[in-house]
Amino acid sequence: xxxxxxxxxxxxxxxxxxxxxxxxxxxxxxxxxxxxxxxxxxxxxxxxxxxxxxxxxxxxxxxxxxxxxxxxxxxxxxxxxxxxxxxxxxxxxxxxxxxxxxxxxxxxxxxxxxxxxxxxxxxxxxxxxxxxxxxxxxxxxxxxxxxxxxxxxxxxxxxxxxxxxxxxxxxxxxxxxxxxxxxxxxxxxxxxxxxxxxxxxxxxxxxxxxxxxxxxxxxxxxxxxxxxxxxxxxxxxxxxxxxxxxxxxxxxxxxxxxxxxxxxxxxxxxxxxxxxxxxxxxxxxxxxxxxxxx
Numbered sequence: 187x188x189x190x191x192x193x194x195x196x197x198x199x200x201x202x203x204x205x206x207x208x209x210x211x212x213x214x215x216x217x218x219x220x221x222x223x224x225x226x227x228x229x230x231x232x233x234x235x236x237x238x239x240x241x242x243x244x245x246x247x248x249x250x251x252x253x254x255x256x257x258x259x260x261x262x263x264x265x266x267x268x269x270x271x272x273x274x275x276x277x278x279x280x281x282x283x284x285x286x287x288x289x290x291x292x293x294x295x296x297x298x299x300x301x302x303x304x305x306x307x308x309x310x311x312x313x314x315x316x317x318x319x320x321x322x323x324x325x326x327x328x329x330x331x332x333x334x335x336x337x338x339x340x341x342x343x344x345x346x347x348x349x350x351x352x353x354x355x356x357x358x359x360x361x362x363x364x365x366x367x368x369x370x371x372x373x374x375x376x377x378x379x380x381x382x383x384x385x386x387x388x389x390x391x392x393x394x395x396x397x398x399x400x401x402x403x404x405x406x407x408x409x410x411x412x413x414x415x416x417x418x419x420x421x422x423x424x425x426x427x428x429x430x431x432x433x434x435x436x437x438x439x440x441x442x443x444x445x446x447x448x449x450x451x452x453x454x455x456x457x458x459x460x461x462x463x464x465x466x467x468x469x470x471x472x473x474x475x476x477x478x479x480x
Contacts, residue, residue, distance in 0.1 A: 191295040196261035207299040218257030218282070220270060222248040222303060222318060246349055247301065248316045249342050253360075254282040266292035268305055268314065285314040344439040351405040361442040372402030374415060374428065376446055376459060392444065393459040395428040402427050411435040413448060413457075430457040 189206050191197065197214040204211045204225070212222050223246050250270060258273045267288035272280045285292070291307040292314065298304060302319035304312050343360045345351065351374075356367040358379070365379045374395040401417040408414060413435055414421070415428040435448040435456055445462035447455055 189297045191262050193262050193266070193293045194264055196259050198259055199257075201260075203295075203297045205297045205299050205301075209299065210297055210301050212297045212303055214260050218254045218270070218272070220250045220254060220257075220260055220283070221246050222297075222301075222316060224301070246342055246345070248303070248318050250283045257282045262292065262295055262305075263288070266290050266305075266307075266313070268292065268295055287313045290314075343441075344437050345407050346437050347407045347409045347411070347435075349407050353403060357438075357440045359440045359442050359444075363442065364440055364444050364446075366440045366446055368405050369398070371398040372400055372415070372427070373398035374405055376440075376444075376461060378444070392461050393446070397427040400427045407435070407438060411450070411456075413438055432456045 199216045202213040265288040268285035270283040290313040292305045300319040303316040305314040351368045376393040378390045411434040413430040417425045434450040443462045446459040448457040
């Protein structure tokens with residue numbers, strides 16, 4: 187499996203690039219999403235004590251969702267721009283994501299052994315990157331800044347089976363306003379983020395799983411459609427401290443309106459936090475909180 191995409195080359199849905207050490211894989215999924223994963227067979231699946239670290243297995247650490255939903259090709263153009271297009275031709279109107287590096291001399295995109303995906307010039311100068319390098323320490327840099335292209339956030343806004351959130355990791359809405367944080371105390375908390383346009387409600391917690399201080403270590407999107415927070419000792423019912431209680435969940439999304447929604451394959455809602463902000467962003471921020479923000 188190659189680790190490099192050369193200029194004038196493209197990825198079609200189902201294609202992927204894999205780091206030379208086999209640890210990281212950049213997948214152009216059939217749904218049009220370009221996702222960087224820590225692969226389950228990699229060395230990052232083992233912690234320092236030699237035990238399995240489930241929070242890192244198949245963990246997505248960067249993605250282009252939802253901007254590239256339905257995209258059909260991912261290409262490193264002759265002008266040095268790395269672009270994902272929707273069907274209908276490679277025109278500006280069909281552009282779903284771009285590194286915005288046209289004219290900067292980019293010649294090859296590399297999935298590196300450290301987890302960073304970097305676009306280099308012929309003389310090895312970096313002109314764009316996902317900023318997801320993990321160095322020599324197991325874990326992922328979920329706080330890496332956005333590097334351009336479509337308006338992505340530094341953390342993904344969704345998770346799907348078989349992905350897992352580790353303590354300290356988060357999902358963030360595409361507009362950057364809401365953050366679902368899996369805190370170090372084991373509580374899963376939805377916040378209005380301090381840098382958002384809801385400035386009058388900085389760091390306000392609007393929902394939580396009430397799983398704090400119960401020894402929780404990971405939040406799992408299970409293949410059976412149930413999204414569960416577990417304690418150590420195996421992903422079995424008696425070790426769960428929170429569950430959505432669903433059997434058909436496919437995507438858990440932190441939406442721009444503040445609602446966290448679990449959808450099934452037909453895009454029907456099967457579970458939600460019911461925290462949608464019905465008021466207009468940036469308007470009358472001193473107004474009472476709407477229903478669901480209690």
